[in-house]
Amino acid sequence: MASPTSTVENYLKEIYLAQERQGDQPVAMGEVARSLGVVPGTATSMIKNLARRGWAEYSPRIGVRLTDEGELVALNMIRRHRLLELFLVKTLGLDWSEIHEEAEQLEHAVSERVLDAMDAFLGRPTSDPHGDPIPSANGKMRQRKLVALSRCRVGAKAKVARITDQDSDFLQFVENQGLKPGTELTVTSRLPGADATGIALGESAPLTLGTRAAEKILVEEC
Amino acid sequence: MASPTSTVENYLKEIYLAQERQGDQPVAMGEVARSLGVVPGTATSMIKNLARRGWAEYSPRIGVRLTDEGELVALNMIRRHRLLELFLVKTLGLDWSEIHEEAEQLEHAVSERVLDAMDAFLGRPTSDPHGDPIPSANGKMRQRKLVALSRCRVGAKAKVARITDQDSDFLQFVENQGLKPGTELTVTSRLPGADATGIALGESAPLTLGTRAAEKILVEEC
DNA sequence: GTCTGGACTTTGAGTGCCCAAAATGACGGT
DNA sequence: ACCGTCATTTTGGGCACTCAAAGTCCAGAC
Structure with missing residues (x-):
């Protein structure tokens, strides 16, 4: 499996989050397009790509759903994102409300090594500043009943x-x-x-x- | 002036460093291509681009030289790179010898805000772990006589x-x-x-x- | 003065991602 | 059964960057 570009990483992450929001239903193209800020046509062709490369299953006019492979990548991105958010707030003292976009950029650039160093530095935290759970390195995410x-x-x-x-x-x-x-x-x-x-x-x-x-x-x- | 893509940022940074190495002579295309890891044809066409967009002056078969605008971008990238290296070593405890590539990735992703927070966190340092001077936010770099x-x-x-x-x-x-x-x-x-x-x-x-x-x-x- | 090797430039093509706009399909209302 | 609406898909095109390979130029050898 070729390693995903950062655009692909974003698609997988947003599909995962949308799937989570709506109880594991396949995600409609419109929803994908809205989440990623692209026009629907772009979403369609990109999703076909993800499917062709084994990260997602695509049913025309129904929607998209991640494969296990895709889910793993998505969870890894979410882990990166949330660890970075926590790091920015706790270590660098950035403002709670500003960190989402920062993490959005950084999540594609940090290596596994840097990520693990941050994780250790923060004491292996289990949730980020918004209370969102941080998946473990092997892709498990604890769900509290809230x-x-x-x-x-x-x-x-x-x-x-x-x-x-x-x-x-x-x-x-x-x-x-x-x-x-x-x-x-x-x-x-x-x-x-x-x-x-x-x-x-x-x-x-x-x-x-x-x-x-x-x-x-x-x-x-x- | 449109903001540079991260590829452009890399070109500007490498041209600056090459120019510095060889006493402000124009940098040959071969040197540019080698520094960036691309074939010479790619370097030529990219450099023309930089010139068209005001970051460099290009003399065919002579070489390329940064404009003041280009130099400013380059110094900013070098600042990012070196601050990141120091941060990775001092704060996250990464190994001296591994940080260059890490910083190479991150330098394009950190915002000015995050960079400044790191700078403050480190106490406004003036050199990185290799002893390379860190340019100030306004693009000045102190040169020691070594x-x-x-x-x-x-x-x-x-x-x-x-x-x-x-x-x-x-x-x-x-x-x-x-x-x-x-x-x-x-x-x-x-x-x-x-x-x-x-x-x-x-x-x-x-x-x-x-x-x-x-x-x-x-x-x-x- | 001509030749030749190596640096450089040009050309043509490919990849990944994006948009605009036209075509298509599905679904509820009549 | 038909229509209009709206989501979706398709088509055609563009941008940024890349390479391979063919063409060009120059400097130094002869």
């Missing part, structure tokens, strides 16, 4: 575990409100009419989140 | 300042003999017939170096 904040029952105490959106503005917001992973909170109200969830954090004033936002915040022990 | 070990007079005391060869085997050798930058030594003999220089390092047994090797080791205060 619940979206938008689904917690009123009165529940919960701990923020993961933010499933890399958008810089959203991350800024989460940071400003003190909702980073690790934070403990209580769900105080649910207003289905207003499409909102109310929460309280320790001392500070209560806070209301729209469902759209509350869906992107995953917590432990709802 | 002398090749092969030219030191017999009896001189000197301090190793710079190793001008990135070849992994040679670096291994230098390390094994304890000749890394910073080491103090005395020139004990010169054997022009045998094409060699004898040196002594503190306690350990004296050592003889061929001229080829002694030329690649630069020292202070010959």
Whole structure:
């Protein structure tokens, strides 16, 4: 198997993440194109390429699904990405909300050797600054059972575990409100009419989140 | 001026280094091709490109020379490369002799922001693990006046300042003999017939170096 | 002055990736 | 059964970079 170009690496990574988002269904070309920022025609021809080279299975007008080979490459990229994010934040002190794009560039350039040195330096961490799990070197990723904040029952105490959106503005917001992973909170109200969830954090004033936002915040022990 | 692709960055960097090696003479196409690992035809057409885009001046059958614009890009790449090398050695504990290729990959991927964070983390260093000077962010590079070990007079005391060869085997050798930058030594003999220089390092047994090797080791205060 | 070897340049072709726009197919509404 | 819509696929073309091989030029030998 020829080693993937960095474009291919990106395709495989995004397909994996999309597949994960939608419960292992084949991923539609439109979705691939949107994730990669290319026009649909480009996605189609690129996906055929991936299929021809054994990284994916392609069913016309249905979608694409990674082979085991493809999944391995994808998990390796995700590992790189998340380790880099953690490294940038913890070691170089970069801002939480800025690191996604940086890691996006670097993930294709770091060698296995450098990656392992970083992994050791960080103490073999299991999750990145957003709470996303870091796959191990052999491609295993531990899955915690987390619940979206938008689904917690009123009165529940919960701990923020993961933010499933890399958008810089959203991350800024989460940071400003003190909702980073690790934070403990209580769900105080649910207003289905207003499409909102109310929460309280320790001392500070209560806070209301729209469902759209509350869906992107995953917590432990709802 | 469109921003350079990473291939262009490599060309500019290598031209700069070649120009520096040979005292600012225009660099021949053969030299460019050899440095970049491409066939001569490729070098010619690429250089024309650089010229068309304002980074270099090209005189057919003479050679190429960087413009001020080109030099700025080149110095920036050299800065990246050397900061990365230092970072890999000092922070991640990688081996001296392995870092050149790593940095070669990474130098195109690190953003200005990450680079500055690394620079700060390392305490604004002025030279890399090989003793090569690190240009400042605005493209100035301090030049120490160094002398090749092969030219030191017999009896001189000197301090190793710079190793001008990135070849992994040679670096291994230098390390094994304890000749890394910073080491103090005395020139004990010169054997022009045998094409060699004898040196002594503190306690350990004296050592003889061929001229080829002694030329690649630069020292202070010959 | 001519010849010749080696450096250099040109030409033609290929790869990987991308887009725009036209063609095709599938699916719900009528 | 037919239509329109919209996702998808196909087609044709472009850009950046590469090589192989044929052509050109120059300098030094004779």
